[in-house]
Amino acid sequence: MIQAKQLIKSFKGVRRVDEVSLTVEKGQIFGLLGPNAAGKTTVIRMLCGIMDTDSGEVEINGSSVEEAKHDFGYVAQYFGQYGELSVWENLKFYAEMYGVKDEAHLEALLERYQLGPYKNSAAGALSGGYKRRLALVCALAHDPQVLFLDEPTAGIDPVTRKLLWDDFYALSAEGKTLFVTTHYMEEAARCHRLAFIAEGKMIAEGTPKSIKSALGDVNVFTFKQSYSPKVTEVIQAVAGVQLTNQFGNDLHIVASKEVSKSLLEEKISAVQGIDVELRETEPDLEDVFIALTQGGHS
Amino acid sequence: MIMAIVKKELLQLRRDPRLMALIIVMPLLLMVLFAVALKLEPNNVKMAYLDADRSFFSDMIKTGLWSDGYFQMYSVESKNAIIEEIRSGRAKAGLYIDSNFSAQLIENEQPHITLYVDGTMPSLTTAMKYNSSAATDQDVTNDMYFLDEDAPNTVIAEDPFVMDTDVLFNPDEKETWFFLPGVIGVLIMQIALILTGITIVREREQHTLEQLFVTPISKFSFIIGKLLPYVVITLIDFYVILGVGWFVFDLPQPSSHLLLFALAFIYVAVMISLGLLISLVSQTQQQAMFVAIFIIVPSILLSGFIFPIEAIPAAVRVVSYLLPFTYFVEIIRGLLIKQTLLVDLLYAYGALLGFVVVFVSASVMKFKQRL
Numbered sequence: 195m196i197q198a199k200q201l202i203k204s205f206k207g208v209r210r211v212d213e214v215s216l217t218v219e220k221g222q223i224f225g226l227l228g229p230n231a232a233g234k235t236t237v238i239r240m241l242c243g244i245m246d247t248d249s250g251e252v253e254i255n256g257s258s259v260e261e262a263k264h265d266f267g268y269v270a271q272y273f274g275q276y277g278e279l280s281v282w283e284n285l286k287f288y289a290e291m292y293g294v295k296d297e298a299h300l301e302a303l304l305e306r307y308q309l310g311p312y313k314n315s316a317a318g319a320l321s322g323g324y325k326r327r328l329a330l331v332c333a334l335a336h337d338p339q340v341l342f343l344d345e346p347t348a349g350i351d352p353v354t355r356k357l358l359w360d361d362f363y364a365l366s367a368e369g370k371t372l373f374v375t376t377h378y379m380e381e382a383a384r385c386h387r388l389a390f391i392a393e394g395k396m397i398a399e400g401t402p403k404s405i406k407s408a409l410g411d412v413n414v415f416t417f418k419q420s421y422s423p424k425v426t427e428v429i430q431a432v433a434g435v436q437l438t439n440q441f442g443n444d445l446h447i448v449a450s451k452e453v454s455k456s457l458l459e460e461k462i463s464a465v466q467g468i469d470v471e472l473r474e475t476e477p478d479l480e481d482v483f484i485a486l487t488q489g490g491h492s
Numbered sequence: 493m494i495m496a497i498v499k500k501e502l503l504q505l506r507r508d509p510r511l512m513a514l515i516i517v518m519p520l521l522l523m524v525l526f527a528v529a530l531k532l533e534p535n536n537v538k539m540a541y542l543d544a545d546r547s548f549f550s551d552m553i554k555t556g557l558w559s560d561g562y563f564q565m566y567s568v569e570s571k572n573a574i575i576e577e578i579r580s581g582r583a584k585a586g587l588y589i590d591s592n593f594s595a596q597l598i599e600n601e602q603p604h605i606t607l608y609v610d611g612t613m614p615s616l617t618t619a620m621k622y623n624s625s626a627a628t629d630q631d632v633t634n635d636m637y638f639l640d641e642d643a644p645n646t647v648i649a650e651d652p653f654v655m656d657t658d659v660l661f662n663p664d665e666k667e668t669w670f671f672l673p674g675v676i677g678v679l680i681m682q683i684a685l686i687l688t689g690i691t692i693v694r695e696r697e698q699h700t701l702e703q704l705f706v707t708p709i710s711k712f713s714f715i716i717g718k719l720l721p722y723v724v725i726t727l728i729d730f731y732v733i734l735g736v737g738w739f740v741f742d743l744p745q746p747s748s749h750l751l752l753f754a755l756a757f758i759y760v761a762v763m764i765s766l767g768l769l770i771s772l773v774s775q776t777q778q779q780a781m782f783v784a785i786f787i788i789v790p791s792i793l794l795s796g797f798i799f800p801i802e803a804i805p806a807a808v809r810v811v812s813y814l815l816p817f818t819y820f821v822e823i824i825r826g827l828l829i830k831q832t833l834l835v836d837l838l839y840a841y842g843a844l845l846g847f848v849v850v851f852v853s854a855s856v857m858k859f860k861q862r863l
Contacts, residue, residue, distance in 0.1 A: 244705040245863050263708035274703030291707040332703070 195220045196241060196340060196373060201250035203236050203394075211236050212394040214250075218373055218387070220339075223366050225385030226375040229487045233394040234375040235271060238344050241373065242268045254340055264292060266340035267333030271348065273325045277318025281309055281328055284317050285335055292336035303331045307361075323354040330358075340371045347381060359384055379480045392487050406477045409485055411451050412436065415458060415472040419445045428461050437485045439478070447472070448481050510775060514782040522789060529794055529808040537584050537620060537802050539563040540577035542570060544591035549636060553589065553605065556632040562623040574608055578660055580836035581822065584610045584802065585620050587627075597636055597652060604654045611662030612829045614670050616800040621657055628655055661830045669744070672737045673824040674797035677817055679733055681763050681791060684726045685784040688767025690777045691718060697777060705861045715768070715859065722764050730756045746827040751834060755823050758844045762816045765851035772858040791817035819843045 196218040203211040211233045218224040228234050239245035241252055243259030254262035275284045285300050294300070304310050307327040312320060317328055326346065333341060343362075347355045359381070362372055366386075374385065382388055383402045390398035390405065398408035419425060425445070426438050434453040439446040447458060455472050462470045505512060539557070543550045557563050563585065568574055574586035586608035596603035607627070609620045626632075628651065636652035662669045695701040704714075737743035746752040766787070774780035791797075794804060794811055795818040804812060812818050819840040826832030826840075 239702075239863060242706050244702060244861070263706070266706075268703070268706040270699060270702045272699040272702070274699040274701075276700060277698075288707070291704075291709055329703075 195255055195371060196224070197251075197253040198237075198241060199251045201237065201240055201252070202248045203233075203240060203245070204248055210394050211240070214391065214394070214396050216389055216396070216399070218371055220371050221366055221369050222386045223362055223372045223374060223384070225382050225388045226373065226391060227377065227382045227388055227483065228375075228391035229377060229483075232391045232487075234377075234391060235344055236394075237391065238268075238342050238373065238375055242266070242342050244268075262340075264336060265338055266342060267336065267338040268342040269326075269329045269333045269344065269346055271344040273329060275317045275325070275328055275332060277316065279317055280314050281317055281320070282313045284328060285332055288332040289335040294336050299337070300335060303334055307331050323350055326350060326354070326358070330361075338370070341365065341373070343372065343374045345375055345377075347376070347378065355381075377483075379478075379483060382483075383479055390483070390486055397486050398482075402479060406479070406482050409436070409448065409477055409482055412448050412477065413451060413453070413455070414475050414477045414481060415447045415449070415455060416444050416475045417462075417470055417472050418443055419462075419470075421445075422465075425462055425465050428465050429458065432458065432461060437481060437488070439481055439484060441478075441480075446475070446478060446481055448477060448485055508776065508779075511779055511782065514779065514786065518782065518786050522786075525790060525808060525811065526793060529799075529804050529811075536564045537562060537616075537623075538577075538582060539565045539585040539587060540568045540574045540583040541565055541587035541589070542568055542574055543587075543589045545589050545593035547594035549594045549597055550589045552632050552635070553627045554587070556626045556629055557587065557624065560623070560626055562626075575660065578608060578610050579830050579832050581826065581830075581832065582836075584616065584800075585624070593653070600652075602652065602654060604656050607655050607657045609657065609659055610830075611659040611665050612670055612825050613796075613800050614662070614665040614667055616802070617659060617662075617665055624655070624657070628653075668741050669829055670825075671797075672741055672743050673828050674795075674821050676730065676733050676737065677759065677820040677824065678788070678792055678797070680726060680730050680760060681788055681817060682784075683729055684722065684760060684763030685767045685770065685787065686781070687722050687726070688719065688764050689770040689774070689780040689784045691722070692768070692771035693774045693777050693780050696775075702863055705863070711856070711859060711861060714861070715855065719764050719768060722767070723760055726760045726764065727756060730760060744828050747831040748827065748834075751837075752824075752827050754841070755820070755827065755844075758841065758848065759816070759820050762844055762847045762851065765848055765855060766816070768855045769851050769858065772855055787815075791815045794818070795821050797821050813843075816844055816847045 196216070199215050201211055201214040202209065214233075214237055216224070226234050226237060236245065240247050240250075241259070243252070243263070252259050255265050257265070276287070279287065281304070285304065289295070289300055304313060307330060309324065309327055309331060312324060317325065320328060330346070347358055350358070362374070366372055374381070376382055385402065388400065388402055388405050389396055390408065398405050400408070420443050421440050426440075429435055429438050429447055432449070432453060434450040435447060436450065437446070437448040439448070449458070455474070459470055459472055541554065543554065554565060558565055565587070568577060571588050574583075574588060577583040578586055588606040588608070590603065590605070593603045593605065605627075607624050609617050609624075611617050633652050659665060692701070695704065734743075738745070767784070770780050770783045774783060790811060793799070794808065795815055796812065797817065801809060801812055801818070822840045823837050826837050
């Protein structure tokens with residue numbers, strides 16, 4: 195379990211993390227979602243105790259971070275293992291840092307993450323996906339109850355990403371608590387709970403389903419439309435439209451309740467020269483993400 | 493396209509203000525320092541003397557030596573004391589005038605006086621010999637010819653007295669004896685500073701430090717664990733280099749192997765802990781390297797390793813005494829060449845230990861297991 199209260203952190207006088215509080219229950223996968231530079235990494239570093247907070251408190255399993263060091267593992271955003279050492283030497287090193295001597299457990303970890311064949315390869319020579327696995331394995335060497343993962347799948351191919359996520363579910367099913375930062379929507383949708391952070395502030399928290407209500411009272415319309423700058427321009431000019439978001443041949447329009455469907459249809463039809471019919475739909479997580487990030491929320 | 497790369501390199505340099513400061517300030521500072529330091533006008537070379545004769549004539553010799561300011565003279569109680577003063581490093585030269593000097597002089601028996609010079613630094617030895625010629629100058633000897641009126645045809649020696657020169661400790665004035673002990677220190681300094689200077693900053697640059705700080709390791713264990721291997725490696729290096737000095741270059745054995753080991757260990761500890769401190773204050777490996785060089789170069793020039801400390805102007809000598817290497821040079825020459833007693837080296841050992849304490853404390857204060 196992770197608890198953070200009122201975390202504040204400034205760099206050079208600018209608040210990068212502003213009164214962030216969160217609670218993650220045991221066994222949950224908690225996703226911290228936000229655009230680049232929102233403060234995700236700063237939050238996770240403060241939770242892991244490797245960056246001082248200006249103020250605020252962090253507890254892991256009811257203890258201070260310093261006391262709880264054996265209870266959690268951390269996978270940083272960057273590859274932080276020793277490139278000159280082999281996979282096995284890296285794993286042994288981290289195991290020893292926690293006083294873990296059970297080699298069978300370590301061997302099993304390597305097998306679980308398909309690193310067996312690379313046991314004696316230099317860590318620096320591994321591909322991106324295997325480096326990520328090694329980082330995860332090193333963080334799991336002492337079988338921690340809580341795992342912090344800073345953008346664990348950034349730059350990873352979809353197949354490996356899926357494998358990693360299957361594994362995150364397995365870890366969660368084993369009772370481990372996972373704290374994940376990401377800016378991938380499909381990953382956010384996989385979390386049990388989500389928090390949304392932008393410019394250092396938490397602006398929404400809940401399940402992936404409930405978080406969509408963070409947009410407030412809005413309607414979401416969609417229609418088949420290949421990208422047209424003109425249409426986008428016309429719609430965005432309508433008062434009350436919060437967001438237009440193009441997905442391939444679908445255009446999503448997020449607008450407050452006052453904006454009538456017919457008004458939008460009229461505007462688009464005028465540009466296109468044909469009659470257009472909008473369909474009402476649910477907001478997508480990405481709609482929420484972009485709308486909140488742009489400050490379109492009120 | 494070349495210009496694009498040139499521009500990029502310059503921009504990168506400009507974005508590292510600390511490195512820029514090092515690049516500009518370091519050469520300026522060193523240049524001024526060396527320009528002042530390397531005027532090298534040794535004066536006030538300490539000379540211990542015993543004038544057992546205490547006559548008008550022996551006074552004339554002392555005055556001759558004293559007058560041009562090269563030697564600064566003080567008297568000691570015995571002939572042995574002269575040698576001990578030089579062995580301890582308190583004096584670089586000595587003068588002994590026997591009690592029957594003037595009696596022999598009057599009898600035209602051409603008495604001998606002895607000039608002792610420290611041979612550990614051949615360049616200084618040469619300079620001292622040269623400057624001691626003031627003692628046998630015409631101004632001094634003019635009044636020392638005694639004509640026997642009863643035997644006007646007696647052949648009078650050209651020189652009324654003879655000054656023997658006794659080169660102590662390195663009688664053959666071997667340059668290798670003078671340089672090699674210091675060379676060992678320079679090599680160890682380079683190895684230690686470069687090895688440990690980058691050790692932490694590299695882990696920071698490669699992001700391994702971030703991963704390491706999460707583990708439950710204590711600050712103390714981290715620092716000790718980080719330094720121990722380098723202390724051992726550098727210590728082995730020390731004896732390898734010294735071994736070459738002994739077996740290939742005929743360097744003498746030390747007065748005490750225990751004291752030599754103590755020196756090796758403390759000196760290595762000084763350099764490793766200084767390297768650690770460099771690694772903690774530097775933000776990049778490049779900066780660490782520059783700081784290391786910034787320490788190594790003046791160490792070589794101002795420590796007495798190449799030029800006698802006496803030759804360095806007092807203002808710059810302050811810098812000499814802030815460099816650990818100065819004390820190393822003093823001790824290792826004492827142990828290997830002059831067989832100096834521990835008592836006379838204690839202050840230098842103490843100084844080196846002081847450096848360890850300062851560097852380790854500063855490192856502990858500076859080091860935080862935080863990003």
